[in-house]
Structures are given as structure tokens and as C-alpha cells.
Amino acid sequence: xxxxxxxxxxxxxxxxxxxxEDSVTGLLLAGIGHIDAKQAKNFFVVDAxxxxxxxxxxxxxxxxxxEMAIILINQHVAETxxxxxxxxxxxxxxxxxxxxxxxPYDPSKDSVLKRVQKLFGSD
Amino acid sequence: MTKTNADTTLIAxxxxxxxxxxxxxxxxxxxxxxxxxxxxxxxxxxxxxxxVCYDYRMTALNHIAxxxxxxxxxxxxxxxxxxxxxETDEEEKPAANPLFWFGALPKPALRKAxxxxxSALPDLVAAANARLRLVxxxxxxxxQQLK
Numbered sequence: 001x002x003x004x005x006x007x008x009x010x011x012x013x014x015x016x017x018x019x020x021e022d023s024v025t026g027l028l029l030a031g032i033g034h035i036d037a038k039q040a041k042n043f044f045v046v047d048a049x050x051x052x053x054x055x056x057x058x059x060x061x062x063x064x065x066x067e068m069a070i071i072l073i074n075q076h077v078a079e080t081x082x083x084x085x086x087x088x089x090x091x092x093x094x095x096x097x098x099x100x101x102x103x104p105y106d107p108s109k110d111s112v113l114k115r116v117q118k119l120f121g122s123d
Numbered sequence: 124m125t126k127t128n129a130d131t132t133l134i135a136x137x138x139x140x141x142x143x144x145x146x147x148x149x150x151x152x153x154x155x156x157x158x159x160x161x162x163x164x165x166x167x168x169x170x171x172x173x174x175v176c177y178d179y180r181m182t183a184l185n186h187i188a189x190x191x192x193x194x195x196x197x198x199x200x201x202x203x204x205x206x207x208x209x210e211t212d213e214e215e216k217p218a219a220n221p222l223f224w225f226g227a228l229p230k231p232a233l234r235k236a237x238x239x240x241x242s243a244l245p246d247l248v249a250a251a252n253a254r255l256r257l258v259x260x261x262x263x264x265x266x267q268q269l270k
Contacts, residue, residue: 015247028221098151107148119136119137
């Protein structure tokens with residue numbers, strides 16, 4: 001059981017990013033971009049025309065990858081797939097909602113706040 | 124009034140949430156400043172600054188060292204390759220520095236934008252760490268309540 005728990009996180013070394021072009025470009029400039037031998041990317045650019053199904057699939061794919069430690073996602077993008085994000089309760093990969101150029105970070109919309117609010121609801 | 128184990132885990136979860144909130148707001152502020160510099164770079168340079176310029180041979184220059192309850196940012200030395208994407212050998216090598224995806228002579232505004240996003244990374248990892256600890260604290264509290 002301990003070995004399985006260790007295997008769960010020891011290979012996780014990448015930061016993924018799902019966001020608009022500015023957010024992805026900026027963070028790729030910072031050096032987090034990675035494309036492996038199978039051409040799997042750790043980033044996904046979202047625009048106004050990106051279908052919700054494609055976004056959900058990109059998010060699910062990043063969750064499945066064992067090398068993902070952190071997934072950064074613009075909060076306004078996260079709103080589009082809020083149910084999928086709330087379904088993810090595991091520690092890894094850690095999902096972090098971040099602001100974009102046009103959408104500031106709003107703590108009240110963060111999925112983790114709802115989990116904290118449940119503490120008060122259940123006590 | 125004695126504290127039950129459930130009280131202890133609840134307090135730990137609430138402390139973790141406050142820490143996460145502080146880290147998130149700090150990283151958000153830093154990212155907003157970085158976005159501003161990128162906008163300035165866009166205005167300063169007519170070159171396209173988007174996904175059409177990405178080098179699809181890229182490798183990460185910053186990795187994460189993942190432990191049970193912590194994430195650490197680990198800069199990784201770039202692979203031995205030419206600094207720019209210019210073709211000087213038989214086989215074109217990927218630019219080690221993403222700055223050179225957007226031109227052989229990047230403008231100061233773009234260099235500044237890169238510096239800002241690079242300096243925002245530790246804040247983002249700190250916020251991710253805080254979120255990880257919060258999720259684990261919530262999980263412990265839920266398990267305590269089931270007892």
C-alpha cells in the first residue's frame with residue numbers, strides 16, 4: 001500500500017497548463033512547456049471557439065498522465081468544466097486555478113472553497 | 124473544554140485553507156503583473172506572439188520534485204543545444220530558451236515578460252503546495268469524522 005502511494009507521486013514532475021494563449025505563452029516562456037517522445041503536450045490553448053467536450057478531454061488526459069504534478073488552469077476556463085474539476089478530489093495532480101489577463105482570480109469561485117464550506121455544513 | 128480529534132483536524136483544515144488563500148492571492152497578483160508585461164511585449168513587437176511560434180520540440184526547463192506532502196520547483200539545465208533556433212548544423216536544434224521561439228533577437232519587452240513569468244513560478248508552486256496540504260487536511264478531517 002505504501003509502495004503504491006509512493007508510486008503515485010514519485011514520477012510526477014511536470015507542470016501542466018490549460019488556458020488562454022497569453023497565459024500559456026507566458027508560462028511556456030517561463031520554461032514549463034514539455035512535449036514528450038509520443039508528442040504528448042503538457043499545455044492546451046483555449047479560445048472562445050474551443051468546444052467544451054474538447055476542453056474536458058484535454059483536462060481528463062492531463063489528469064491521467066502520471067508525470068503531472070500540478071495543473072494550472074485559468075479560472076474562467078475552469079468555470080466551463082467546473083463539474084469535472086469538482087469531481088477530482090485526489091491530492092495529485094494538484095489543480096491550481098489562476099487568473100488570466102482579462103479575468104482576475106476570485107477565491108469564491110475556487111472549487112476547493114466548496115469543499116471547505118462542506119466542513120461547516122457537516123458539523 | 125477538551126478538544127476532540129475532529130476539532131483538531133477541523134482547525135488544521137481551516138488553517139490550511141487560510142494559508143492557501145494567502146498564497147493564491149499572492150501568486151495571482153504576481154501573475155497579473157506578468158500578464159501586463161506580456162501585453163507590453165505584444166504592443167512593442169509586431170511579431171506574432173502565440174502558439175504558431177511554439178517550438179514543438181520543447182522540453183521543460185523547470186520541473187517539480189514531488190514528495191508525499193510537498194512540491195518543490197527544480198530548475199533543470201537545458202539540453203546541450205544552440206541558444207537560438209538558427210540552423211547552423213545539418214540538423215536544426217530546438218532553442219533551449221523559449222525566448223528565441225519568437226525571433227533570433229528578442230526585444231527587451233519580451234525579455235522582461237519572460238523574467239516576470241519566471242519569477243511568478245515559485246509563487247505558483249507555493250500556492251499549489253498550500254492547496255495540496257489543504258486537500259490532505261480535508262481528507263484527514265473527513266476520515267476522522269467517519270470514525
